[in-house]
Amino acid sequence: MAANDLQKRVTELRSTLREHNYNYYVLNEPIVSDKEYDKLLNELRGIEAEHPDLVTPDSPTQRAGAEPSDKFEKVQHPAPILSLANAFNGDDLRAWRDRIARIDERVLEADFVVEPKLDGLTVVLHYQDGVFVQGATRGNGEVGEDVTINLRTLGVLPLRIPVNPDGPQPPANLYVRGEVFIRLDDFDELNRRQAEMGEKTYQTPRNTAAGALRQLDSTITASRPLTMYVYNIVSSDDDVPATQWETLEYMRQLGFPVPSDVIEKCDNIDCVVAACEAWIERREGLDYEVDGAVVKLNNLELSSDLGVVGRDPRGSIAFKFPAQEVTTDLLEIGVNVGRTGVLTPFAVLEPVEIGGVIVKQATLHNFDYIEEKDIRVGDRVLIKRAGDVIPYVIGPVEAARKGKKLKKYQPPKVCPVCGEPVQHIEGEVAWYCVNASCPEQLVRNLEHFVSRSTLDIVGMGIKIVEQFVQEGFIEDVADIYYLDREKIFELEGYGDKRVDNLLESIENSKSRSLGQLINALGIRLVGEVAANDLARRYRDLDEISKVSAVELEAIEGFGPNIAQSVVEWFQQANNKKVLKKLKKAGMWPQSEPMPVVTGDLPFSGLVFVVTGTLPTFSRKDAKEFIESNGGKVTSSVSKKTSYVVVGESAGSKLTKAEELGVPTLDEAALKELPESVDA
Numbered sequence: 090m091a092a093n094d095l096q097k098r099v100t101e102l103r104s105t106l107r108e109h110n111y112n113y114y115v116l117n118e119p120i121v122s123d124k125e126y127d128k129l130l131n132e133l134r135g136i137e138a139e140h141p142d143l144v145t146p147d148s149p150t151q152r153a154g155a156e157p158s159d160k161f162e163k164v165q166h167p168a169p170i171l172s173l174a175n176a177f178n179g180d181d182l183r184a185w186r187d188r189i190a191r192i193d194e195r196v197l198e199a200d201f202v203v204e205p206k207l208d209g210l211t212v213v214l215h216y217q218d219g220v221f222v223q224g225a226t227r228g229n230g231e232v233g234e235d236v237t238i239n240l241r242t243l244g245v246l247p248l249r250i251p252v253n254p255d256g257p258q259p260p261a262n263l264y265v266r267g268e269v270f271i272r273l274d275d276f277d278e279l280n281r282r283q284a285e286m287g288e289k290t291y292q293t294p295r296n297t298a299a300g301a302l303r304q305l306d307s308t309i310t311a312s313r314p315l316t317m318y319v320y321n322i323v324s325s326d327d328d329v330p331a332t333q334w335e336t337l338e339y340m341r342q343l344g345f346p347v348p349s350d351v352i353e354k355c356d357n358i359d360c361v362v363a364a365c366e367a368w369i370e371r372r373e374g375l376d377y378e379v380d381g382a383v384v385k386l387n388n389l390e391l392s393s394d395l396g397v398v399g400r401d402p403r404g405s406i407a408f409k410f411p412a413q414e415v416t417t418d419l420l421e422i423g424v425n426v427g428r429t430g431v432l433t434p435f436a437v438l439e440p441v442e443i444g445g446v447i448v449k450q451a452t453l454h455n456f457d458y459i460e461e462k463d464i465r466v467g468d469r470v471l472i473k474r475a476g477d478v479i480p481y482v483i484g485p486v487e488a489a490r491k492g493k494k495l496k497k498y499q500p501p502k503v504c505p506v507c508g509e510p511v512q513h514i515e516g517e518v519a520w521y522c523v524n525a526s527c528p529e530q531l532v533r534n535l536e537h538f539v540s541r542s543t544l545d546i547v548g549m550g551i552k553i554v555e556q557f558v559q560e561g562f563i564e565d566v567a568d569i570y571y572l573d574r575e576k577i578f579e580l581e582g583y584g585d586k587r588v589d590n591l592l593e594s595i596e597n598s599k600s601r602s603l604g605q606l607i608n609a610l611g612i613r614l615v616g617e618v619a620a621n622d623l624a625r626r627y628r629d630l631d632e633i634s635k636v637s638a639v640e641l642e643a644i645e646g647f648g649p650n651i652a653q654s655v656v657e658w659f660q661q662a663n664n665k666k667v668l669k670k671l672k673k674a675g676m677w678p679q680s681e682p683m684p685v686v687t688g689d690l691p692f693s694g695l696v697f698v699v700t701g702t703l704p705t706f707s708r709k710d711a712k713e714f715i716e717s718n719g720g721k722v723t724s725s726v727s728k729k730t731s732y733v734v735v736g737e738s739a740g741s742k743l744t745k746a747e748e749l750g751v752p753t754l755d756e757a758a759l760k761e762l763p764e765s766v767d768a
């Protein structure tokens with residue numbers, strides 16, 4: 090394609106992708122399938138890879154994958170990032186209005202805007218000529234931390250303000266303020282996946298969002314479901330709207346996400362009080378956490394004229410919800426056994442009401458948490474319930490312990506279900522029941538094996554699973570394929586039709602893909618993505634059972650822990666038996682593996698880090714070259730790194746390599762390496 094046409098196509102692709110992005114993330118109304126979107130994105134990636142000069146920082150391809158940094162740079166905010174004074178009830182709100190009316194009588198005629206107070210992290214986004222150039226945390230209000238590369242990973246954040254000929258044009262410099270957070274559904278899903286993989290679960294959406302935003306490795310941020318709403322303009326080169334109401338609309342028109350559906354305008358303070366009180370109920374129905382409402386004078390000039398007390402502008406106030414925290418007695422610490430044998434403690438509580446809901450149980454996260462907070466049975470404990478998140482124990486009320494003799498909590502030494510000894514791996518949070526025939530584990534495993542997200546055996550719910558285990562029909566997952574029709578028929582409630590349907594849906598599951606079966610097996614740390622990665626590379630379970638940990642580690646996204654877990658799973662005698670039975674039953678899906686990464690490739694088992702600018706290879710070229718030779722590319726230098734490939738202006742990674750004695754290569758040496766290591 091001629092240079093002109095190429096540029097035209099790139100511009101076209103970017104603008105289409107931006108539009109799809111906006112529809113998907115901001116409006117929540119995608120108009121194309123993920124597949125169609127990926128196709129366009131891949132086309133753009135392809136062109137940019139071949140023509141690196143066409144890459145721009147606002148290209149939709151530039152959302153993730155930036156180099157991890159060692160620390161965050163400091164960013165001076167263009168104006169102080171203020172906070173808010175609090176009101177806790179209607180009287181406080183009225184007193185606030187009276188106070189500011191005494192300072193400026195325009196307040197008597199003023200109208201207000203009532204917005205949700207989002208429980209997340211403040212960010213300040215800088216756009217230059219409509220392009221997102223920098224994003225910072227609030228920091229101390231004057232100086233924040235540069236988290237630009239992390240913010241780029243948020244699909245909802247416009248990398249370029251789309252220029253709509255009929256809408257407002259972006260100013261030369263624009264700074265907007267917003268809040269980054271995680272939606273409750275996404276948070277639950279994240280924790281479900283963590284638990285499924287035997288990994289530790291996150292405690293609150295807000296802490297998780299904070300942790301993700303301050304990651305030095307942006308690929309980690311990209312894997313967390315962060316989102317954002319904006320609510321203020323901090324500074325702009327152009328005239329900005331005169332009211333808060335119009336400001337929100339203006340930002341929305343520029344393509345920023347604004348929670349317009351729940352923002353209200355009020356003509357007087359009675360309306361403000363009613364709107365704030367209505368928020369106490371409304372918060373329950375939202376899929377994100379709010380810890381109050383923010384009341385703002387709509388007239389921004391008046392607001393600014395009123396000035397600031399300390400760090401709080403007089404023209405706005407936060408209405409804080411009544412606490413969703415209560416204290417109650419901790420009656421007992423129970424322990425659940427998960428699919429992978431992970432033991433999870435939970436609190437059994439004296440029932441207590443929080444925000445209209447009776448709470449009898451609360452999560453204690455893990456045994457380390459109990460130890461850290463020194464939570465003891467018999468304690469008065471503080472419980473928090475936020476939005477739809479499962480209530481959790483914040484900690485003991487120390488003062489209430491006086492005079493009570495409470496024993497320090499000890500994690501169980503044996504599994505509460507099967508009574509076999511439990512194991513704790515040094516350095517890991519989880520405690521495990523390692524008894525492969527623990528009935529509870531078996532039930533959880535079966536539940537996972539038949540679930541919608543794995544083999545989707547319709548009609549085989551948890552009740553049936555439990556019953557079949559209890560009856561002794563099932564001792565491992567493969568037994569599902571050896572069920573005796575007559576025996577089931579003898580059970581109460583099983584007619585001809587029901588048994589036929591069940592056996593038919595079990596039979597149908599034999600046509601599932603290899604990836605689905607691997608996922609169903611419930612190998613620790615192997616979720617849907619890793620399962621599909623394996624299925625893409627190997628033909629069947631026999632092939633995977635012969636792969637070494639080193640070879641597995643060469644798969645993108647497979648660290649040493651996953652690799653080890655896979656190898657161990659296939660080594661276990663019980664699992665070998667299960668595989669044999671599955672094969673014999675005809676539950677043995679085959680895949681069409683890609684012809685890549687085999688043990689014979691010259692870079693198999695080698696780990697590379699690429700740093701600096703290489704003379705002819707782009708980063709992507711270098712990565713492809715290394716991977717096509719069976720090597721793995723990671724982003725940080727450690728003792729495990731085999732080679733650091735060094736280009737011009739290499740920085741801290743080169744220093745680190747020298748410190749650790751990791752050999753370095755230039756591009757030419759990298760290209761020759763396959764011959765030399767092969768020899």
Ligand code: IVH
Pocket residue numbers: 171172173204205206207208209210211268320321383402405407
């Ligand atoms: S306005 C001068 N609006 O609440 C403007 N803040 O202490 C001050 N917040 O740190 C902020 N939602 O991070 C404003 N709709 C909203 C907000 C909001 C959440 C946070 C903000 C600030 C804290 C107030």
